[in-house]
Amino acid sequence: MIFWWVTALLLIAALAVWAITFWNRRAMRRSPVLVANSQYMDRIPSFVRAQRTARIVRVLQVGVAVLAVISASVLSGRIASERIETPEFSSRDIVLCLDVSGSMYEYDTEILATFAEMVDGFEGERVALSIFNSTSRTVFPLTNDYDLIQRELEAASEAIDFDEFGYRLGSQDYSDEKVRQYVEFVDGTRGIPDEASVVPDGLASCAQVFDQAEQDRSRSIIFATDNEVNGEPIFTLEEATERVATRKIDLYTFYPGPYECGPQCFEELQTATEDQDGALYESSDPQAIPSIINEIQKTQAEVLGATPTVVRTDHPMVGFVLTFLTLVGILLLGWRAR
Template sequence: MTFWWATLLLLIAGLAVWAITFWNRRAMRRSPVLVANTSFLERLPSFVRAQRTARVVRAAQVGVAVLGVIGAAVLSGRVATERIETPDFANRDIVLCLDVSGSMYEYDTEILQTFSTMVDSFGGERVALSIFNSTSRTVFPLTNDYDLIRRELARGAEAIDFDENGYRLGTKDYPEEKVRSYVDFIEGTRGIDDQASIVPDGLASCGLLFDQAEADRSRSIIFATDNEVNGEPIFSLDEAAQSVSSRGIDLYTIYPGSFECTQTCFEELKAATEEVGGGLFQTTDPDAVPSMIDQIQRTQAQQMGASPTVIRTDHPMFGFVVTLLALVAVLVLGWRSR
């Protein structure tokens, strides 16, 4: 906000008060009123004190007026600070894509909690969650209702946590309520008998959750799987990744580890992800989540045309207060010098 008008008014008012006060004083000195037999007054202590006080008041008026002019000059100069900011974009769509097959039991709770940590850093982005095994299910579509997102992620993390003691599902007894919450959560992901963890088809299904195809929005999939495929997928992993990439969707893969094909699964997943310009992160890396979020935000900002902007912030308060106080002081001193 510009305070040039306030500066001008205060400056004019201060100069007017100063001019009127000292013009009157000079006029009085030029046209004295002669009174006979008053020379003795100059020897009276009270008269001497009054003259001294008058001189001090006039000097104070001059000093305050100068201070007011300095304050007005500072105010009109618009003291400000500058900082450079890169605009953040809230037009991001992010699909969280989670493998809930048996080989992922050990990791799913941790990954869902990791997803929740990511959501805490978002501000306006739309988020969706899709889970898959032999078939896929959408837990919630793209939304920016963060209370719902956190609630569903927490519910899923609790429902699928069957390995807190290091055992897989089926090796120990669980309360019926616990089993029921798990079954409800993964409902719809076991649609093909004798098949599990159809990773390529799960990835391709996640790519279909993006709506507003014509809108200028950035799109990302955060894909968590161990890539242990047990069945006959429609797509190969490379085809699924290319299908996602062809729609302008960035791919970020979380690899938690694998029981059976550790190196093979990892290398295949890494190659497919990096082939489309994506990034692969391992859950064993403590910097994986911050790095992923930073990469998403940085890449998306570039894609959406973000450029650094200089933000200028005025700080008029000091000059305004000094000028106002100087004006008040000039008025008070002017009244006192009458």
């Protein structure tokens, strides 16, 4: 589009030069008027100033014409900047899979808040949030609407920042609005009476959130649980992690520490995760969540065979404005010189 403007400006300049030349030739064709005894005019100040002005205008015409040629050359030379991008990163899907049983509230709040802060650094990634207790609920599906993601994660972080045990005993006092937010957030995760934290089924459900199975996309689950199962799951933990691996989903497990189960739950979670080439992070690492994101970014680039590409962006504005101004200057000086 910009080169059409350049062509139009050059045509205008050509017409302007032609008009000036035609006018000057027409003036020169007029019969000269001979005036006797006119030598004294060289001593008249106004005549001297007029001659000086005419010389200055001619010099300016030449200078502006040269500047017009230079600016047009710069514009046609296409000044541009270059940057390196890896477009394959837009093919990354991340599902936050959170255990929202009572022992996980504190850690879920931290994960959601930290992840909400990191959304600003995403470029094309799709994110989903799925929560589970005895049953699972998808809070929002995979999307790259970052305003929605950030809004939902911040609301979820605020809602789950709740001490249910203290509230029931009366040692924690919450407003009706705070209780409503909490109840609405965990609604749908307590579908089976007398069961809680059915971890294997929750993980299996999170694996179902991924869509576009036929596309070559990078898929990751950030799985947060203490693995303290209180119920009868359909899957074992090993079966759930195998299900994830079969669908070519990378698993990043966040373990907050023992609640009642102790080392046995940690060892089972670690073995099931690492047997499927997943990675386990503990809450003792203050950089656990950022480390997971960094690892996802590095490994997914390798998996997708991401090749950095050079993106060139034209910057025609300076050349365009300068060319336009010099052409206006040519017209004005031509009118003045006539």
